[in-house]
């Protein structure tokens with residue numbers, strides 16, 4: 057059983073003022089380089105998902121795939137692009153991670169892989185809201201790609217609208233494990249607090 061990972065970098069970064077959020081520097085490395093460094097030891101292969109001119113990522117040395125669903129359909133479209141690549145390469149499972157989340161757990165894949173439901177998503181505890189899903193971090197059975205394509209073609213955009221219908225499992229990590237960078241203020245906070 058082989059497992060690969062897709063790094064989701066296909067968004068528009070509106071709250072950051074546009075551009076490639078993953079290229080922002082945090083300490084000595086860009087956000088996306090941090091994500092690559094964290095996920096690579098955990099899986100057999102890594103693919104990057106982005107939109108626009110894909111050549112701009114040549115320096116990262118990874119295969120790059122674009123969304124096949126037009127008009128920025130959201131992270132689910134990136135998961136589908138990752139699943140299609142995984143299927144071509146003969147992988148059975150896909151791990152998804154977000155390019156704007158530089159310090160996710162080093163045992164992410166091992167913990168998500170303890171469950172055998174077709175979709176397993178990360179979540180974090182919250183004193184007020186209980187479990188908060190982190191739906192860009194998940195483990196997806198690649199054979200679900202046909203159903204996911206149909207759902208996206210039907211206009212489904214919210215990750216959990218689809219994953220709940222697939223019988224998802226939520227795996228609870230620690231508060232703060234998936235701190236993500238959306239705004240210049242988030243980046244400033246990370247510069248102060250993340251090692």
Ligand SMILES: Nc1nc2c(ncn2[C@@H]2O[C@H](COP(=O)(O)OP(=O)(O)OP(=O)(O)O)[C@@H](O)[C@H]2O)c(=O)[nH]1
Nearest residue numbers: 064065066067068069070071128129130134154155
């Ligand atoms: N493939 C793909 N990924 C997306 C899309 N929109 C967001 N993402 C990814 O999903 C993750 C979470 O994205 P958000 O922070 O919600 O969106 P964003 O575009 O990065 O930023 P905002 O425009 O400020 O919301 C990031 O890894 C994004 O790159 C999309 O349309 N396609």
